[in-house]
Amino acid sequence: MSSDSVDSCDVLVVGGGVAGMSAACKLAEWGLRVQIVEQAPTLGGAVLRRAQKGQNSKLNGVHEPIWRDLMARFDRVRKLISVSICTTYTGTDSTGEIVITNTSTSTSVRLRPKAIIVATGASERVRPRLGWHLPGVMTAGALQVILKTSLRAPKKRVLLAGSGPLLLAVAAQLTRLGNPPLAVIEEARPFRKFWRALSLPAGYLLEAANYMMILKVAGVPILQGRFISRIEQYAGGLRVSITGEDQLCFETDFLALHDGIAKNSYGMRPGGMPIWYEAGDCALGLGARASRAHGEAVAIEVIKQLRVCPVESVEMKVRTKVLLDVLSREMAAQSTLAEIYSVDEQSVLDELPHEVIICRCENKSLSDLYDLGSDPTNREIRLNGRFAMGACQGRFCAHWINMLRKKAGTAEGDRLIGSHWPIKPISIQALMHESDHASSTERECSD
């Protein structure tokens, strides 16, 4: 860590993934002092998670050039950028003072930046299924992070299920690491929309073709239009029953689920901050290419608002135009993908058996939800039902509860989850143990 304390930064960037790094580089290129806080031990975020030092992050594939470009820029301005790893944004109080917490050393630091850019990345959507709470069931994203950081595949059986292109990516990555999955169970029928897919940008098609080729060579079956009906513990592993045109059954050790990604601005609110922006997947959910452009575009807005340059330069106007073009192209591509991978989730939810666990933290089932009456209020769902009240604070159940309520014609909006801080649990010790200087945090330069 450099000798200056973190409270001397101009801009706080929350999240050291693609959007956060892109924003930080732009800000520093205009002479602003930036503090990045990253909750994980390495930079890169979920998309470009760094592998072990000295090892090529070969699994990042088509996205790796984005990282090389960002790191080259970062190297040129790193004097102005301070990076704290294992550090979370804890919250903002009404005066605009911010608390960040190093979870490794259990110390909190207060700071008062002129602006804050939140780039915390997307959430992964995982729809409740019968048995999805059992050990061995995880998100496809979680499995991917493990593969990317350790560059090792588990030596056990893996099944991938749900919907979306990430399933193919993780399947191909498992195969490259020497353990092809048993199968990919896809709820949608993307191959039937082959002609629609041809309108995707070339980069997307190349990426998909590469994954498909790896899976084809390894003989990994991709079963479309099939849904998980039950996950059970069986003989030390899991038994996964599949419905669709036919009834299938897989015995596996790990089941990785994925139902797309969602924006994620849980608990994020401007508070007393004068300048507050969200950048990248937490605001857009459009992927790495869009996140890099959006991070830079948001940084330009902050630069303008902080009046770093007296008048908006022509160069900046041109650059903004280029970035907005990238964003609209990515938006179009993602909506094509959504069309290709469309699943009628409402009818799947409506047919869920009542014993399905909806709230994983508090272990509350669908029948517990229906026991609250035909049209419970948010307050009743939370305080009487204990839904969205566990350690994850509704991040993995609130969306589905709202969809399940719509069936009963509920009128009371989607405000089942609040935006209180700390935005996620931290130890009392970490909150109380405050240090003025971030001497305990480390500077992370990555590979």
Next chain:
Amino acid sequence: MSQFFWNDEPVRFTENDTVATALFHHGVSNFSRSKDGRPNYIFCGIGQCQSCLVRKESGESVEACLSSCAENARFYSSDCGGPVHEQ
């Protein structure tokens, strides 16, 4: 290869492994105990679900997926208010 301790048992890790990654490869399936007593496991992998909470030697709970391994560090499975506590 370095090692840390999980419930006093040595677990090997490589640089940049998180505690969750190392425990995953070690075959650990009980990170903590859930409300109904079943074991909790890695779920989201990106610090949002709190499913992989483990206990540090100092007593605090931390997300295994966000914690780096340190040589000879000690981590323990945590009971998140499961039946063991309720007795």
